[in-house]
Amino acid sequence: MEGMQQIFSDFFSTVGVVDSIRVTLIMSFWSTLIASLLGITLGFALERKQFPGKRAVIRLNRTLMGAPPVVIGLLTYMLLRKKGPLGSLRWVFTIQGMVMAQVLIITPIICGMVYSYAVQKAPAIRAFAKTMGADRKQTGRLLLREMKNELYFAVVSGYGRSISEVGAVFLVGGNIKNNTRTMTTAISTLKGAGDYYEGVFLGVILMLMAFAVQTLADHFRKEETGDENF
Amino acid sequence: MKISRLQKKMGDFFLNIDSMKLEPGKVHGLIGSNGCGKTTLSKLIMGILTPDSGEIDYEGLTPRDITMTSQKPYMLHDTVYQNLIYPLTVRGIRPDEKEAEQWLSRCGLLDKKNQYARSLSSGEQQKLSFIRAMIFHPKLIIVDETLSNLDPDSTELFEKLILEQQEQEPVTWIVISHQLVHIRKICDRVNFLEKGRLLAEGTPEEILMHPSHPSVREFLSKTEIFYQNDGDTQ
Numbered sequence: 001m002e003g004m005q006q007i008f009s010d011f012f013s014t015v016g017v018v019d020s021i022r023v024t025l026i027m028s029f030w031s032t033l034i035a036s037l038l039g040i041t042l043g044f045a046l047e048r049k050q051f052p053g054k055r056a057v058i059r060l061n062r063t064l065m066g067a068p069p070v071v072i073g074l075l076t077y078m079l080l081r082k083k084g085p086l087g088s089l090r091w092v093f094t095i096q097g098m099v100m101a102q103v104l105i106i107t108p109i110i111c112g113m114v115y116s117y118a119v120q121k122a123p124a125i126r127a128f129a130k131t132m133g134a135d136r137k138q139t140g141r142l143l144l145r146e147m148k149n150e151l152y153f154a155v156v157s158g159y160g161r162s163i164s165e166v167g168a169v170f171l172v173g174g175n176i177k178n179n180t181r182t183m184t185t186a187i188s189t190l191k192g193a194g195d196y197y198e199g200v201f202l203g204v205i206l207m208l209m210a211f212a213v214q215t216l217a218d219h220f221r222k223e224e225t226g227d228e229n230f
Numbered sequence: 231m232k233i234s235r236l237q238k239k240m241g242d243f244f245l246n247i248d249s250m251k252l253e254p255g256k257v258h259g260l261i262g263s264n265g266c267g268k269t270t271l272s273k274l275i276m277g278i279l280t281p282d283s284g285e286i287d288y289e290g291l292t293p294r295d296i297t298m299t300s301q302k303p304y305m306l307h308d309t310v311y312q313n314l315i316y317p318l319t320v321r322g323i324r325p326d327e328k329e330a331e332q333w334l335s336r337c338g339l340l341d342k343k344n345q346y347a348r349s350l351s352s353g354e355q356q357k358l359s360f361i362r363a364m365i366f367h368p369k370l371i372i373v374d375e376t377l378s379n380l381d382p383d384s385t386e387l388f389e390k391l392i393l394e395q396q397e398q399e400p401v402t403w404i405v406i407s408h409q410l411v412h413i414r415k416i417c418d419r420v421n422f423l424e425k426g427r428l429l430a431e432g433t434p435e436e437i438l439m440h441p442s443h444p445s446v447r448e449f450l451s452k453t454e455i456f457y458q459n460d461g462d463t464q
Contacts, residue, residue, distance in 0.1 A: 124304055125304065127273075127278045127304070128304035130276060130277055130278050130293070131276060131278075131296075131297050131298040131299070131363075132297065132316055132317045132320050133293060133294035133296075133297070133317060133320050133321060133366075134320045135320075138320055145306075145307075146306065146307055148307075149307075
């Protein structure tokens with residue numbers, strides 16, 4: 001029994017499992033929160049506003065939705081490094097820097113999803129609000145309320161991308177043990193050391209975390225019943 | 231309400247209403263073939279669309295005094311009751327649950343009060359949208375084909391509700407419908423639109439029974455009221 005405890009203790013301390021869970025949770029929470037606020041606002045604005053070059057902006061956003069995270073990570077690193085334009089922030093190899101990279105990766109995804117949903121649903125909701133006498137604020141609230149499921153899926157997709165990302169956080173965070181090592185970069189480190197089973201174990205913890213967050217979100221979300229009759 | 235030189239271009243379609251008047255407290259029917267501009271005109275009056283040019287003089291009516299229902303009404307992701315009281319909530323009016331229940335009861339929806347509104351049949355949704363439009367006592371109600379595809383009992387109920395409303399507290403109505411029998415029964419005035427232009431305006435008798443405009447005659451000859459010189463309907 002003591003032997004097993006020793007094996008687990010060694011494993012947890014060698015790769016810094018507890019800290020990697022902490023870093024992962026902090027990073028994914030803040031990056032999802034900031035990217036959601038930006039992505040939802042921009043997605044609705046893109047649907048609502050007419051301006052020259054709108055099509056090009058939509059195309060650019062769609063391109064960014066599929067941008068390789070390593071490239072975003074490299075760009076973020078170049079911005080944040082000592083001699084970079086944002087070097088004074090001293091965010092390179094910090095969680096803040098990792099959050100920034102994640103926000104750059106996730107925001108276009110959330111924005112693109114919200115835009116696509118809004119194009120389909122928002123005009124009917126706005127027209128309905130008008131017929132009901134709703135003012136601007138009430139219409140805004142109604143849009144959020146009526147599209148909560150779509151927004152929820154957009155945010156969850158962003159969170160999923162955040163929690164599973166490796167390349168960008170590796171480059172910007174530096175995979176420093178007990179400091180900027182996330183669960184995914186820890187798995188990568190374990191694989192490099194040939195500790196495959198430990199890597200899989202950490203992967204299972206990651207999956208369980210994602211499942212727990214999903215369950216929690218579902219619990220708070222009001223489930224609708226009945227057939228939709230469109 | 232007065233409409234003058236109202237123009238709206240939407241793709242190939244061009245709405246061009248030179249002059250139109252809605253008398254307060256009267257039921258106005260709006261008839262014409264599909265694509266003649268009835269819904270576009272309604273959306274312009276409702277403020278959902280913005281005109282390219284021209285003017286709508288609301289004569290003191292505010293956007294909150296006007297409402298509109300459609301053939302495929304929007305149902306909130308909520309219960310039947312919450313859908314019904316939504317316009318009251320918007321206006322900060324505390325809903326009278328008993329009154330709301332009376333409305334639901336009249337439409338046969340009381341037992342579905344707490345049901346998810348989107349699970350209702352399309353006819354039930356139309357009924358709900360109709361009473362939702364009436365519950366907050368607006369001054370102008372636009373009914374855009376809400377009465378289409380309903381069973382005779384429901385159509386009769388709507389007619390009854392409109393006529394009752396006009397007896398108690400008259401409001402201005404714009405009723406768009408292809409059911410000309412229904413238009414003849416409830417409307418005080420009838421407007422005929424063709425290709426975005428208002429071609430004829432008058433009483434139901436004048437427009438539906440003794441139309442002078444050839445386009446109106448042609449339209450009527452294709453619908454369920456057959457134009458006859460003796461005024462009978464079939």
